[in-house]
Structure formats: C-alpha cells, structure tokens
Amino acid sequence: MSLETTPRILAIDAGGTMTDTFIINEKGDFIVGKAQTTPEDESEGFMNSSRDALAYWDMTVEEAFPSLVTGIYSGTSMLNRLLERKGRKVGVIVTKGMEDYFRLERGKQSYLGYSYSDRLHVCTHQHNEPIIPRSQIRGVPERIDVFGDAAIPMDDDAARRAVEELLDEGVEAICVNFMFSYRNPAHELQMKDIVEEVLSARGVDIPVTIASDHYSVRGDFPRLNTLTVEAFAAEPSRQHLRAIDARVKEKGAHFDLRIMASHGGTISIESRELARTLVSGPIGGVIGATWLCDHIGVENVFCTDIGGTSFDLAIITGGEYDVKPYPDMARMLLAIPLVEMDSVGEGTGSYVRVNPTSGRIEIGPDSAGYRIGTSWPEGNVTTVTINDCNVVLGLINPDYFLGGDIKLDRERALKAVQMQIAEPLGIDVYRAASGVVELFEESLKNDVLSRIMGKGYAPINYTLLNYGGGGPLHVGGISEGMGFERVLVPTWAAGFSAFGCSCSDFEYRFNASLDLPLAPDVSPDEKEGLVDMINGQAAFLREKIVEEFGKSGIDEDDLRVRIAIRMQYMGQLRDLEVRTDFEWLDGPESLDQVVADFEVLYAKVYALSARSPELGYLITQIVLSGTVDVEKPALPEEPPGDAEPPPEASKGTREVYWRGDWLEGTIWEMEKLKAGNRLPGLAIVESPATTFVVPPGSSAYLDKHRIFHLEWEKEG
Amino acid sequence: MPEYEKGTLEKLMDGKLSWHETKSIMSSFKDPDRFDKYVQILQDRVPYDDRILLPLALHLNIVQKKDGARVVKCDCGHEFGDYQENWKLGALVYVRDSEEKMQEVYPPLMHSNPNWIVLREYYCPGCRTQLEVEAVPPGYPVVFDFKPDLETFYKEWLGREI
Numbered sequence: 062m063s064l065e066t067t068p069r070i071l072a073i074d075a076g077g078t079m080t081d082t083f084i085i086n087e088k089g090d091f092i093v094g095k096a097q098t099t100p101e102d103e104s105e106g107f108m109n110s111s112r113d114a115l116a117y118w119d120m121t122v123e124e125a126f127p128s129l130v131t132g133i134y135s136g137t138s139m140l141n142r143l144l145e146r147k148g149r150k151v152g153v154i155v156t157k158g159m160e161d162y163f164r165l166e167r168g169k170q171s172y173l174g175y176s177y178s179d180r181l182h183v184c185t186h187q188h189n190e191p192i193i194p195r196s197q198i199r200g201v202p203e204r205i206d207v208f209g210d211a212a213i214p215m216d217d218d219a220a221r222r223a224v225e226e227l228l229d230e231g232v233e234a235i236c237v238n239f240m241f242s243y244r245n246p247a248h249e250l251q252m253k254d255i256v257e258e259v260l261s262a263r264g265v266d267i268p269v270t271i272a273s274d275h276y277s278v279r280g281d282f283p284r285l286n287t288l289t290v291e292a293f294a295a296e297p298s299r300q301h302l303r304a305i306d307a308r309v310k311e312k313g314a315h316f317d318l319r320i321m322a323s324h325g326g327t328i329s330i331e332s333r334e335l336a337r338t339l340v341s342g343p344i345g346g347v348i349g350a351t352w353l354c355d356h357i358g359v360e361n362v363f364c365t366d367i368g369g370t371s372f373d374l375a376i377i378t379g380g381e382y383d384v385k386p387y388p389d390m391a392r393m394l395l396a397i398p399l400v401e402m403d404s405v406g407e408g409t410g411s412y413v414r415v416n417p418t419s420g421r422i423e424i425g426p427d428s429a430g431y432r433i434g435t436s437w438p439e440g441n442v443t444t445v446t447i448n449d450c451n452v453v454l455g456l457i458n459p460d461y462f463l464g465g466d467i468k469l470d471r472e473r474a475l476k477a478v479q480m481q482i483a484e485p486l487g488i489d490v491y492r493a494a495s496g497v498v499e500l501f502e503e504s505l506k507n508d509v510l511s512r513i514m515g516k517g518y519a520p521i522n523y524t525l526l527n528y529g530g531g532g533p534l535h536v537g538g539i540s541e542g543m544g545f546e547r548v549l550v551p552t553w554a555a556g557f558s559a560f561g562c563s564c565s566d567f568e569y570r571f572n573a574s575l576d577l578p579l580a581p582d583v584s585p586d587e588k589e590g591l592v593d594m595i596n597g598q599a600a601f602l603r604e605k606i607v608e609e610f611g612k613s614g615i616d617e618d619d620l621r622v623r624i625a626i627r628m629q630y631m632g633q634l635r636d637l638e639v640r641t642d643f644e645w646l647d648g649p650e651s652l653d654q655v656v657a658d659f660e661v662l663y664a665k666v667y668a669l670s671a672r673s674p675e676l677g678y679l680i681t682q683i684v685l686s687g688t689v690d691v692e693k694p695a696l697p698e699e700p701p702g703d704a705e706p707p708p709e710a711s712k713g714t715r716e717v718y719w720r721g722d723w724l725e726g727t728i729w730e731m732e733k734l735k736a737g738n739r740l741p742g743l744a745i746v747e748s749p750a751t752t753f754v755v756p757p758g759s760s761a762y763l764d765k766h767r768i769f770h771l772e773w774e775k776e777g
Numbered sequence: 778m779p780e781y782e783k784g785t786l787e788k789l790m791d792g793k794l795s796w797h798e799t800k801s802i803m804s805s806f807k808d809p810d811r812f813d814k815y816v817q818i819l820q821d822r823v824p825y826d827d828r829i830l831l832p833l834a835l836h837l838n839i840v841q842k843k844d845g846a847r848v849v850k851c852d853c854g855h856e857f858g859d860y861q862e863n864w865k866l867g868a869l870v871y872v873r874d875s876e877e878k879m880q881e882v883y884p885p886l887m888h889s890n891p892n893w894i895v896l897r898e899y900y901c902p903g904c905r906t907q908l909e910v911e912a913v914p915p916g917y918p919v920v921f922d923f924k925p926d927l928e929t930f931y932k933e934w935l936g937r938e939i
Contacts, residue, residue: 176804185803187796417778417806427804 066090066118068125070694071314072563073107073305074345075136082110083559084118084125085694092117093556093750103138103301104308127313130692133562134305134330135321139298140339143391146190148293152232153193154223154252155285156240157200163191167282173392176406176426189392192286192293197230199223201239201252209244215251224259234292238272238285243574246273268292275334276396278682279574283387283396287336290393295335302330317613319567321345324384324398326568326688331612337397340390344400347375347382349561350526353551355380356696357766361546363513363523364402365505365539366558367531369410370428372505374512375402376523378665384638386572386627386682398570398684405508409451409531410434412444413497415485422482424501436474437467445481447501447531449474450494455717455726456534456745457752464749491718499720502538509539516666520545528557533753536771537742541756548771552731552763555750563694569609570686571602577680578631579656588649591680595652596645598683599624603644606687615689625684626655630663631676637662638684697767701737710734717743719757736765779805786814812935825854830939831925836906837864839927847927855903863921868908869900874915891915 072083075098082094094114099106108122115125142148155162171186172179179185201223203215227235235256242249249271256269270292276284306318319327323337325348343366350364360380366373375382388399406426410433416423424447434446436459451457452474459469475490483493513520525545527536533550540548553560575598577591607617622644629636639659646652656678663672710733717726724743731748740746741760746753746769753769755761762770781789781802788794789802808814819838820829827840827850836852839860849857849864857864873879873896879888882896889896889912897911897919911920931939 179804182803185800187800414778414806417809 066120067128068115068118068120069128069130069692070563071111071126071129071132071309072559073110073132073134073136074559074562075103075107075134075138080106080110080136081559082107082114083556083563084111084114084129085560085563086118088695088697090697091553091556091560091694093559100138100141102304103136104305107305108308122312126309127315129314129316131316131563132309132314132318133321133327133565134302134318135338135345135562138301139294139335140391142294142297143192143290143339143393146192148192149233149297150231151193151197151289151292152227152230152235153198153285153289154220154227154235154237154256155198155200156204157202157219159240159281160195160198160200162282162285163193163198164188164195166191167394170389170392170394173389173394178426192393193289197227197232199227203239203248203252205239205241205245205248207241207244209241211245211247215248217251217255220252220255221259224256228259228263228265232267234267234296235269236272236285236288236292237269238281238288240281242271242273243277243279243284244576246271246277249273268296277573278386278396279576280387280394280396283394286393287396290339290395291334291336295338299330299335306330321562321565322568323388323400324568324570324686325351325382325400325565326570326686327562327565327691328567328569329609329613332569332609334397336395337399339395340388340399343373343404343558344402345558345561345565346373346528347377347400347402347561348565349557350375350528351377351380351382352561352564352693353696354524354526357768359524359547361518361523362526363509363520363545365509365525365527365532365536366529367505367527367535368408368529369433369531370406370408370430372405372407372508373402373529374405374508375400376512376516376518378516378518381640384570384684398572403508403512405505407501407504407508409447409534411447411501413446413450413482414444415482420485422486422497422500424497424504433462433467433469434474435477436469436471437462438470438473443477445474445477445497447498449478450497450501451534453478453491453494454498454719455715456498456754458715458728458745458747461747461749466749492721495718495720498535498538502535505535505539506543509543517668522546524549526551528554530555530751533746533751533769535754537754537756537759540771541759541773550753550761550769550771552748552767552769554753555748560694566688567613567615567691568686568688569606570684571605572627572682572684573598573602574682575680579628579652579678579680581674581677583677585649588652592646592649592652595624595626595680595683599645599685602683602685603687606685610687610689619689620687621689622685622687625686626659626680627682627684628655628659628678628680630673631679633673636679636681637666699736699765699767701765702735703737704739706734706738706740710738712747715745717745719743724757734763736763736767738763779808780810781808781814783814783818786811787818790815790818823850823852823854825850830927831930833860833864833923833925834909836901836908839925851901851903851906851908853901853904853906855901860927861924863919865899865909865919865921867902869902869905871898871900872896873898 066086068084070085074081080098085091092114094110096106096109201220204213206212237252239248253271272284272288276287320338322328346366354362362377364375383401384398385401410428410430411425429442429446432440432442434449435442436449436452459471462469478494479490483490520543525548527550533554625638625640627636627638710729712728714725726743726745729746731746739762742755742757744755759773816829829838831839840850847860849860857867874891895915899909
C-alpha cells in the first residue's frame with residue numbers, strides 16, 4: 062500500500078518480551094508491527110514496533126502519526142513491577158490489630174492462578190511475599206463499626222507517632238486503610254489531616270491516599286491491596302506512560318494517549334486510579350466483540366479466544382458484558398471492576414503428555430507459549446504441544462507459520478509425537494495426534510458449554526465468535542454439534558484483542574458500597590430517603606468522573622453519565638448489576654423500575670422460580686460510568702461477489718489426516734479470498750497470522766465485512 | 778517425563794531450590810528415576826559403604842550389611858539393629874514432661890499440658906543427633922513409625938528384585 066492510506070488508530074500492546082503495535086486506517090485495514098520490549102524506556106520499543114508496522118504501508122512514523130486520531134496503550138510493565146516487588150517505598154497505616162494483613166492474607170491468595178490439580182494439591186500452596194514489609198506498616202487505635210458508628214475514637218497521639226515512625230523509615234508515600242471506612246470515612250479523613258500536619262511540620266512532601274476516597278467499597282483486604290498497589294506500582298508506571306505520550310506527540314500526533322482499563326473503557330494516563338490498567342490485554346477481545354456485534358446487529362455473543370497459552374471465554378448478553386467487582390491479579394484480590402471472563406490453561410502451545418499412572422493423555426496446564434513446540438527446532442522444546450499435533454496432521458503448513466518467518470520441522474514433530482504419545486498408548490502416530498486434537502477440542506467444548514449452561518442460557522440463542530491466533534484452527538471442532546445460532550471468525554482474528562482495545566470507549570467507571578436494605582413493606586417516604594442516599598453517593602462519584610475527564614480537557618457537558626445499581630435478594634450472597642439509562646434516580650418510581658429490572662435479570666441469569674423477594678433486597682453498590690465519544694475503527698466493507706473463490710486465492714490441495722482418514726483438503730490464501738466466497742470443507746485457509754480450518758460437513762462463507770460464517774450442514 | 782540433574786535433586790533435598798523451581802517439580806509428574814537418584818545422593822553422602830536399601834527418616838537408612846543383615850543405620854555409622862525391630866528402643870530418649878521443660882522450646886501458654894501430652898525426643902547414641910520427636914500421652918507405648926515390606930516394594934514398585 063502507499064501514501065493513499067490514512068492511519069487513524071494506534072493500539073500498543075507492550076508485553077514482557079515483545080511490543081506489538083496495531084495501526085488501523087480509515088478503511089479498517091490494519092497492520093501489526095513487532096519489536097523487542099525495552100523495559101528501561103518503553104517508548105524505545107514502542108517506536109521500533111511502530112516503524113516495523115508502518116513499513117507495510119511504506120510510511121515513516123513522522124508521516125503517519127499526524128493523521129492518527131487516537132492511541133491506546135496496554136502493557137504488562139506495571140504487572141511486572143508488582144510481581145517483582147519493585148515499586149515505591151510505601152508506608153501503610155491500618156486499624157490497630159490489622160498490621161499483619163499482608164502476611165496473613167486471604168487464604169485464597171496462596172493458590173490464586175494455580176491449575177485445578179494444584180489447587181487440590183495443598184502442599185503447593187504458598188504465601189506470597191508481602192508487597193509491603195512489616196516495618197513499613199503501623200496500626201492506629203480506632204474503630205468504625207459495621208453501622209458506621211465510631212465504636213473506638215481515634216488515638217491522635219498514636220496516629221502522629223505512626224506517621225513520624227514511617228517517615229523515619231524513609232517512606233515515599235503513605236496509604237491509610239481503616240476498617241469500615243466505606244461506611245464512614247471520618248477517621249480516615251482525620252488521619253489524613255494528621256499525616257499532612259506532620260508532613261508540613263517536617264517539611265516533607267509525599268503523597269497521602271486514603272481508602273474511602275479511592276475505593277469506597279466493602280472488602281477490607283481487596284481494598285487495602287488496591288490502595289497499596291496504586292501507590293506501590295502504578296505511580297512509577299505513570300512516568301513511563303508520560304514518556305511514551307511525549308514520544309508520540311513529538312512525532313506529530315495530536316491526541317493524548319489513553320490506557321485500556323480493566324472495566325472495559327480507556328482512561329487517561331493522568332487518571333488517579335491507574336491500578337485498574339494492570340490487566341488489559343485479554344479483555345480487549347471482549348470489548349472488540351461487543352462493538353463488532355453491535356455493528357452487525359447481534360446481541361448475544363459467546364467469545365472464545367484461543368491463544369498459545371490459554372483459552373479465554375466471555376459472554377455478552379443483550380449487547381453487554383458482565384463486570385466482576387473483586388477480581389484477582391498477580392495473586393492479589395483487588396477491589397476494582399474487571400470485565401468478567403474466564404481463562405483456562407489450554408492453548409495451542411499447551412504441552413501434551415501421557416500420564417504414567419493412568420495412561421491417559423493430559424493437556425497443559427503449562428505450555429511452550431511463543432516457543433510453539435518440538436516442531437520449531439530453535440525453540441528448544443522437548444515436550445509435544447497441540448501445535449505439533451496440528452503440524453503432524455497437516456492442518457498447519459510448516460512452511461507458512463507466521464507467513465514463513467518461522468520454519469517448522471514436521472519430521473521432528475512426527476518423531477516426538479511417535480515417542481511421547483503414540484508408543485506409550487500403543488497406537489499409530491496419526492491416530493495419536495488426531496486423538497490429542499479431538500480431546501483438546503472436546504475439553505474446550507466442555508468449557509464453553511459449562512459457562513453458557515451455567516448461566517442458564519442455551520447455545521441456540523448465542524453467536525459463537527472465535528478469535529486469537531489459534532482460534533480459527535479449532536473453531537470447527539468446538540462448534541460442531543453445539544447448535545450455536547451462528548459461528549463467526551473475523552479474518553483479523555489474530556489481532557482481534559488489539560483491535561478490541563481500539564474499539565473501547567473513553568470511559569471512567571467508579572463504584573461505592575452502600576449496603577442499603579430495601580424491605581418488602583417499605584413506605585413511599587422511606588423509599589424517597591433511599592433514593593436520596595443513592596443520589597448522594599452518585600453525586601460523589603460523579604464529581605470524581607468530572608475531575609478525571611477534566612484532566613483531559615473534557616467538559617462536563619460532553620459526558621454521558623449512567624448509573625447502575627448492584628443489588629441482591631436480602632440474605633443471598635451474589636449481587637447482579639442492573640444498568641439503567643439515567644444519570645441518577647428520579648424519585649421512587651425509578652427505584653421501582655430498577656427493582657423490576659433486577660427481577661427480570663435474576664430470572665434470566667438464574668431461574669424465574671428461584672426469585673425470592675419475600676425478605677426484600679439489598680442494594681450493595683452503586684456504579685457510575687461516564688463516557689465520551691471517541692474515534693473507533695471502521696469495519697471493512699466489500700460488496701459480496703461470487704460464491705466461487707477467485708483462482709488466484711487457491712494454493713492447491715494437501716493431504717490431511719482427519720479423524721481416522723486421509724482427506725484431500727483445499728488450501729486457500731485468506732487475503733485473496735473475496736467477500737461472497739463460499740468454501741466447502743475440508744478447506745484450509747491460510748494467512749500469515751492464523752490458519753482457519755473448515756471441517757468436512759461444513760462450509761465457510763465470507764461476508765461483506767470480511768468475517769467468515771462457519772455453517773454446519775443440517776444433520777439428517 | 779521429567780528428568781532432573783543430580784545437582785537439582787541435591788538442591789531440592791537441601792532446600793536450596795527457589796520456590797518457583799520447587800513448585801514446578803511438585804506440579805509435574807514424578808520423575809521415574811527419582812528413587813535411584815535420591816538413594817545415590819544419600820549413598821554418596823554417608824561415610825559407610827553398606828548399600829542403602831531404603832531411606833527411613835532424616836539421618837536414618839535401612840542398609841544391607843555384607844553378612845546379609847538389614848539394619849537401621851544413622852548417618853554417623855551407628856547401627857540400631859534389624860529394621861523389623863523398632864530402632865527407637867535402642868536410642869537415647871529425653872522426655873519433656875513438665876511446664877519448665879516445655880518452656881525450653883515453647884513460649885508460655887503455647888505448649889501442651891504435660892499432664893496430658895508429653896514430648897519424647899529420640900537421639901542417636903553415636904552422634905547425639907535428634908532423630909525423632911513423639912507427642913504422646915504419658916505412658917503411651919513407643920510408637921513404631923514404619924516397618925516397610927522391602928521385598929514387595931522392590932518387586933512391585935521398582936519392578937526388580939532387591
């Protein structure tokens with residue numbers, strides 16, 4: 062391509078080893094660049110990666126950047142800082158008696174992120190190194206009780222001593238987290254004043270943060286974790302982000318860089334809650350799916366992302382994804398909203414072994430990741446992976462992996478599968494490889510089914526959207542016999558997560574715990590009172606949203622603010638998020654509306670007959686989100702043509718071992734197929750970044766947006 | 778199947794592997810040759826030549842004597858006698874059966890009531906190494922920890938004659 066193209070959107074994904082840059086033009090075409098991540102100054106790796114991408118369009122960074130309208134960053138540097146415990150020296154002040162919180166932690170944190178077998182294997186559980194050493198933690202006598210009353214007044218002298226001692230320790234920031242401060246922040250505010258007094262008396266200037274101001278939510282421990290992570294790891298990362306933002310502007314860009322945040326929106330690098338950008342990569346796909354399906358008029362989507370190391374699943378119902386209020390990251394429970402998704406340790410790089418005790422095939426949970434498998438000699442992998450089996454079966458073209466940049470050795474894979482799988486099982490090598498792949502797909506299928514049925518939904522009402530580098534190869538296997546409404550595979554499946562990041566709104570989302578009981582016999586006056594309390598809290602959150610947008614120079618009038626209420630039946634344990642179309646509650650009627658919506662939602666998620674309003678409801682949290690419109694990518698548009706693919710798209714045929722038989726599969730080049738083309742199975746569509754397999758008994762139709770529809774023949 | 782270097786297993790035994798490495802060994806399938814490598818490391822470390830048949834506890838192994846006897850032997854070379862007899866009967870013993878003795882090893886109020894539970898510590902007569910501690914009610918018979926069936930273990934688990 063030439064200068065005729067206008068780059069519009071930039072998405073950066075800075076991983077631990079590689080930085081990917083994704084640039085989209087006005088037509089929705091995109092290019093992907095890769096370069097080594099440079100941890101000392103991330104802007105370096107980012108620039109290299111951008112240059113690598115723009116080379117496809119024969120452009121320089123200086124030519125391309127001025128036409129960009131938006132740029133989104135997601136990366137793992139903050140996560141690494143947390144994992145390596147390399148952050149700022151933070152002092153923590155807690156309610157006296159709670160000083161050992163980080164050492165005791167919640168038991169769950171000792172096995173977070175483990176495989177199912179290790180969760181049961183108790184001797185593998187291990188306490189984490191506390192992110193703050195005990196010497197930097199002080200307890201202050203005080204107590205707010207569960208009703209928000211001061212049960213024990215705060216000891217000002219002890220408070221002052223605590224601050225003095227922490228400053229003597231040389232801390233660079235102070236966090237305060239008192240019990241039940243979300244109920245009543247009085248003591249935390251008092252503590253903040255004392256800290257500031259001591260600081261000014263000493264002539265020291267360090268930041269002080271209090272939990273009730275940042276994370277006014279129930280859940281003492283996740284709240285403390287989040288507050289501390291923010292001070293410990295997020296602030297140092299801000300410096301990196303500013304450097305990248307400066308580099309982008311220096312090359313002529315006219316926008317402020319934004320970061321993908323866990324709640325599914327993007328936020329400014331100046332946001333005060335950067336901790337929620339800790340994990341952002343995998344949710345990009347869900348955001349992209351939401352946006353894509355909104356554009357093609359699909360409401361219920363089941364997202365499946367098959368990568369090298371994991372299989373990620375998410376459900377979009379009625380055009381909206383779910384949000385988890387207390388997710389975990391880096392083996393810590395946090396009090397930040399995260400787009401709800403599940404991750405299973407099974408990807409195309411997962412190791413395959415025969416269990417010596419049971420003689421059965423086991424897949425994962427560990428994987429070769431980017432090292433592919435034994436079929437890539439340079440990767441030094443000795444254990445068979447799913448990729449290897451795909452190579453053996455002829456599904457993956459060993460000479461066209463990553464467009465031929467990486468040459469795979471089929472003989473090597475054959476030998477490894479023969480020795481490690483086929484011989485111990487006493488079967489033929491192809492039968493073995495095929496069995497492994499069937500088992501892999503069967504297991505993914507179970508994951509899909511359990512998620513969808515577990516929520517009380519059925520596949521027939523859902524569209525299966527499949528992406529990730531390994532997705533299109535296995536989509537046939539996981540959709541066969543499932544009865545999904547339709548099965549979609551975008552031609553840009555491999556870059557879908559980065560694409561998704563660029564589809565996200567500029568959005569801040571804040572929540573606060575309320576725990577307001579709503580009795581079944583509540584009087585209109587009491588209801589009025591509840592509405593006032595909700596609106597009061599909403600006003601507090603709204604101020605935060607306006608302040609955050611203010612940092613990007615966005616006016617309050619341009620915001621679209623929406624309130625959502627998280628509530629549950631009184632006495633139950635799980636709450637649901639009821640979204641609304643209004644900014645605040647307008648009298649008791651709108652509260653009635655929320656309750657009615659809750660009943661409907663509950664019946665959908667669980668069961669109609671499981672509703673139990675006898676004891677009333679509990680309003681647990683209110684959630685306020687503010688968004689502004691930003692530039693989004695365009696979907697490719699191509700007038701549909703013939704069903705017959707153009708001859709130049711054909712790459713001939715190949716022998717493929719399919720479930721016990723050798724079949725002749727037609728091979729196609731993905732980029733050369735035209736909208737409207739239909740490929741009957743068995744067909745294999747190759748592109749540099751992925752391989753799409755159309756199984757026998759199905760066909761694939763390429764629509765005008767360059768999305769494949771995998772259609773199964775009706776079973777006779 | 779995983780296979781580890783002898784050096785890795787030595788570090789594992791000495792607690793010198795990082796948690797990350799230890800966890801990865803714990804979560805993998807058992808390396809099939811672990812027993813032999815493990816015994817080999819122990820054999821290299823003990824000052825005697827008698828063949829170790831089975832490690833019994835820290836510092837204690839069941840060894841095969843030249844004359845065919847199978848005895849429990851301490852790292853220092855002290856022999857406790859036939860492995861089918863409880864080696865503790867030939868050990869030195871120290872019983873903590875008073876508040877005062879308990880508080881030599883526990884903080885006050887953090888130990889058992891010596892009227893109910895006593896600690897019996899067994900020491901090697903050869904090198905005075907502590908070999909085992911029992912927490913038992915006063916007067917309880919000496920516990921016989923482990924009487925292995927060596928022939929069956931070798932035949933059915935290791936697949937060879939002893």
